Amino acid sequence: MCQLLGLNCATPTDAQFSFSGLQRRGGATDHHGDGWGIAFFEGKGLRLFVDCESAAHSPMANFLRQYPLKSTHIIAHVRKATEGAVRLENTHPFCRVLWGRHWVFAHNGDLKDYRPHLHSHFHPVGDTDSERAFCWLLQELAKSHASLPSVPELTLTLRELLPQVRRHGSFNFLLSNGQALWAHCSTQLHYLVRQHPFAHATLMDEDWTVNFAEVNQPGDRAAVVVTTPLTRDERWTAFAAGELKVFVDGLPLDGV
Template sequence: MCELLAMSANTPTDLCFSFTGLTRRGGVTGPHKDGWGVAFYEGKGVRAFHDADASARSRIAEVVQTHPIKSEVAVCHIRQANVGDICLANTHPFIRELWGRYWVFAHNGQLRRFRCPEGFYEPVGDTDSEALFCDLLNHLRRHCHRDSPRDEVLAWLVRLSAAYASEGVFNLLLSNGDWLFSYCSTKMTSITRRAPFGPARLKDADLTVDFAAETTPDDVVSIIATEPLTTDETWDPYQPGEWRLWRKGEVIRSGQGPVRPD
């Protein structure tokens, strides 16, 4: 299986600390050595990096680890291939435009028999993940529009995620730059850091950061990951079937099952 990582923050924040821990799992402390990718939103733009090499030995990953790219939303993925060749076209996160925004998608799981019906969006590579992304966007394009209320779009995301999860393992990260949607089929966890900030130590690398020295009292930064990345913090695990919608570091909607009216 692959591993996921995302960030939602109320102020532009770099992902260097968490990304450093995750990259070690791509070939050193974990088996996810079949490519990696990360996407950072900057306004409506997306700065993306992909590599078909293992993240633990990727020179491009070294640049991302040491260059503090500031973003309010970031999505990252390290791959252990089970469907599709090991190549750049099959590295997550995948990116498409819908309603004048870039949508970024990363998936952990497997739906071997899934085939994307013909539609406006088509996969470039040969992974089930990209086919799922295209199918999801085709449904949104068909049933919603650019001015649809957020809860209407959210209801479709939850409905589709549950349908995909009924056919296999479907752990999802999806963002349009304004919000971040996460869905847990089997395994996902999160942590929200806010004042008073303290130190944190990575599980997979000899690195500790004192967030009190790196933040302001008003900062709120949430990290979503497949597995906890630190050893000295309390992470909040998702339950199977649970979804959370994040915006500016906070959970603004969550549940298990269909979206209920506020």
């Protein structure tokens, strides 16, 4: 399977620390060596980097570690291919445009015999079950809403759609349009919120400790969502199976 990383932040934040831990899992400390990608929202704009080389040995990934980009919404992925060849068009995250906004999606799991009927302008470029699921979700969202709805409305619609995909297998995913981060757990997903008072954190996959109190202001806050915890000394919360959470300004929205 693959590994996911998502950040939803109250203020623009770089993913250098968390991405470094994820990068090591892309072919060094773990076997997810079939490509990687990361997306940074900047207002309505988007920077998307994908590579079919392993993240642990990718010059582009090393460049991004040295040139951290700041964003309020970041989605990253390291791939272990289960369907679709190791090619650039099959590398997550995937991106499409709906209602005048970029949408970014990354998936961890395996959907068996999943061939949804796609009849609008959302069609996959590659041949992964993940991209097919993304296209179907956007197609159904577009059918349900004439224009961009509120985050709570989008969340309700997603909850209604998800069972139709889940029945085909494991469907852990991250989704964002630059306004919110949606995270769905089928089998495994964890999150934490870093906020004042900040503390130290040490990566599990690399000898790197950061004192977040030295690099953050009191108003900074970031929700970090991962497949498996990236740090050894922070308290991560596991998602329940079948749970969909939405994060805005670095916090999970309660009651949505």
